[in-house]
Amino acid sequence: MLFVCLGNICRSPTAEGVFRALAEREGLGDRIGVDSAGTHAYHIGNPPDRRAQAAARRRGVELGGLRARRAESEDFRQFDYVLAMDRENHADLAQRCPPGFEDRLALFLDFAPDLGRRDVPDPYYGGSDGFETVLDIVEAASRGLLAHIREHHLDR
Ligand code: 4NP
Numbered sequence: 001m002l003f004v005c006l007g008n009i010c011r012s013p014t015a016e017g018v019f020r021a022l023a024e025r026e027g028l029g030d031r032i033g034v035d036s037a038g039t040h041a042y043h044i045g046n047p048p049d050r051r052a053q054a055a056a057r058r059r060g061v062e063l064g065g066l067r068a069r070r071a072e073s074e075d076f077r078q079f080d081y082v083l084a085m086d087r088e089n090h091a092d093l094a095q096r097c098p099p100g101f102e103d104r105l106a107l108f109l110d111f112a113p114d115l116g117r118r119d120v121p122d123p124y125y126g127g128s129d130g131f132e133t134v135l136d137i138v139e140a141a142s143r144g145l146l147a148h149i150r151e152h153h154l155d156r
Contacts, residue, residue, distance in 0.1 A: 001034045001080075001081050004036065007040060008070075010051075011120050014055075021061050045069075048063040054128075059135060083108040084105065084106070084107050
């Protein structure tokens, strides 16, 4: 499971932390590999944005140990799921996807159709409200994604 946004400091590390915590809570932590990356290189090596860390910590999820990296074409060979946070990230990733691996690429919010949105909104230039919204969306989509994984890849 690879979550991808633009900078790998706000949305995708939030998704990585929230989804990993959910999988661990449900006893599946050692069966699902989870990572995140960014389509752009601005923040490589940096920890998640302080506002993202603070918002996640209020919900019991620690992001402080994560470090930003760039998404590479090799990631499509490593991960069964490469999940873009928005349509722009999806388009950037499609250009990096090796031939034959296209079915590994999807929008994260395809796993939460009830939300009625396709993009996780970029909180970087807004206030702290944006980070709460990201967490609400990411929590819902993580539940949908885990239900999908259970149905399609696990025997329960
Ligand atoms: P992210 O947010 O893609 O959710 O990590 C952003 C982080 C940095 C920038 C834009 C969005 N930036 O322009 O530096």
